[in-house]
Amino acid sequence: MGKNRNFPKPSVDQDWLEGCYEWAIGLDGVRPDSQKILETVRMQLLKSSLSESMDSTDGLPKGIGHLNSNLTLSGVPTLVEILSVSEVGSSAFQLDQVRKARGERLRAGGYDEHGEGNEEANLEGEEAKEEADLEMEGEDGTTQFQAMEYKTIPQLSLAHTPLGFKLQLKEVRFICGVANLEPDNVILLGGESDLNQHRDYYLRQxxxxxxxxxxxxxxxxxDVEGENDENGGAGALSPPPPTHN
Known part of the structure; x- marks a missing residue:
């Protein structure tokens, strides 16, 4: 988890990392200095809010989200998370109708907890993506910015991308403060944050x-507190929050 390995930028907050490590070694089957503990800490980081787990001093350039900001990121990839996601290729009314219909289908058992189901039973408006039409709000834990698909990224979608999803930006162009994303300039990592528990509320707003x-x-x-789970799955206890002096 060193600075020049998995997450070189921003740096992982040392207080958060130490707290997570102490929490992880208390789990059954996790030994200090083992591959298991590295995997456990990495999983917890992907499930964290970057505002808690990242150092605030060495992420994205300050002011990168301003309208007059035009630059291309350079150097090592920068870790960010998705705070909101929407589609610009569909009207808000149409998306709201699809959202309501998906909710009804979920309650009726047509989808699993990840929103997946029989492809032949997909609702109108949920067909496979063919065009780049997502707009997102992202953050490195400190600096927020707007982003859009410049080219389609098939793994991202309004229906299935959780809030708090982590990705790394590499040589991404910011035009008028908006990050132009495409498959070649992002590394998709997955994960989510506590925001995703209330995803439908934020989408409605x-x-x-x-x-x-x-x-x-x-x-x-x-906040729903679940059982201890070293894999960081649903119901897992989060590491203790870091203490900042």
Whole structure:
């Protein structure tokens, strides 16, 4: 997990890393200085919020998301996470109807927990991507920016990409503060963050804003604490939050 290996930029916050390590070695079957502990810490990082797990001093250039920002990233890949995702190729009304229909299908058992099901039963508006039409908001833990698909990235979609999904940017062009993403300039890592527990709420607010409707009242989200799981799966306890002096 060193600076020049898996996640060279931004650096992993040392307090978070030490707390995660201490948590991980308390799990059954995880020994210090083993490959298992490296895998466990990596999995927890992919499930973390980068605002908690990353150092705030050496990520993306400050102000990169400003409208007058035009540059191409250089050097080692930069780790970021997706905070929101939407489609620009469909109307907000159409997307909202698809969202509601997917919810009904999920409640009826037509999809599994990942939104996957019988391909022949896919809803209208959920066909396989053919064009680059996603717009996203991303963050390296400190600096937020807007992004768009310049060329289609098949693994990313409105229906299946979780909030907090991690990817690394390499030689990405920022034009007017917007990152232009394509398969050749990103490394997809996966993962999610706590934001994804309330993904439908955030998607609804995005669509309501696009339709000119007021936001819904902000609900009081409850944190659900699950069982200890060294694989970082659903219900896993997160590492203790880092302490900053």
């Amino acid at each position: 995005n669509l309501r804003e696009r339709m000119g409707l007021p936001n819904e009242p902000t609900p009081e989200f409850e």
